[in-house]
Amino acid sequence: MKQILRLTENGSEDIISTRSNIFKQLHVDLDSLSVSQLVDLVVKYPDLIKRPIIFDDKRLEVGYNEEEIRRFLPREVRTAELHHLESQLSS
Numbered sequence: 001m002k003q004i005l006r007l008t009e010n011g012s013e014d015i016i017s018t019r020s021n022i023f024k025q026l027h028v029d030l031d032s033l034s035v036s037q038l039v040d041l042v043v044k045y046p047d048l049i050k051r052p053i054i055f056d057d058k059r060l061e062v063g064y065n066e067e068e069i070r071r072f073l074p075r076e077v078r079t080a081e082l083h084h085l086e087s088q089l090s091s
């Protein structure tokens with residue numbers, strides 16, 4: 001969780017679904033929580049986390065955005081997929 005938070009631009013707001021019903025019911029002020037309190041909250045209410053969360057050492061993607069998620073695929077995979085699609089179009 002700490003590694004994910006380090007990669008965010010806006011801290012917990014980037015990974016917590018503030019529009020979810022459970023968040024609204026809890027009336028939690030994210031800015032007032034320590035990291036360990038946030039972890040405890042997420043363990044107790046896992047539906048608070050936005051999905052999917054994909055990350056590596058330098059990048060974080062939260063939510064489903066196909067183009068952004070593709071960046072996590074190795075270049076060789078993206079290139080092979082592109083060639084496959086091009087060959088299908090030319091057939």
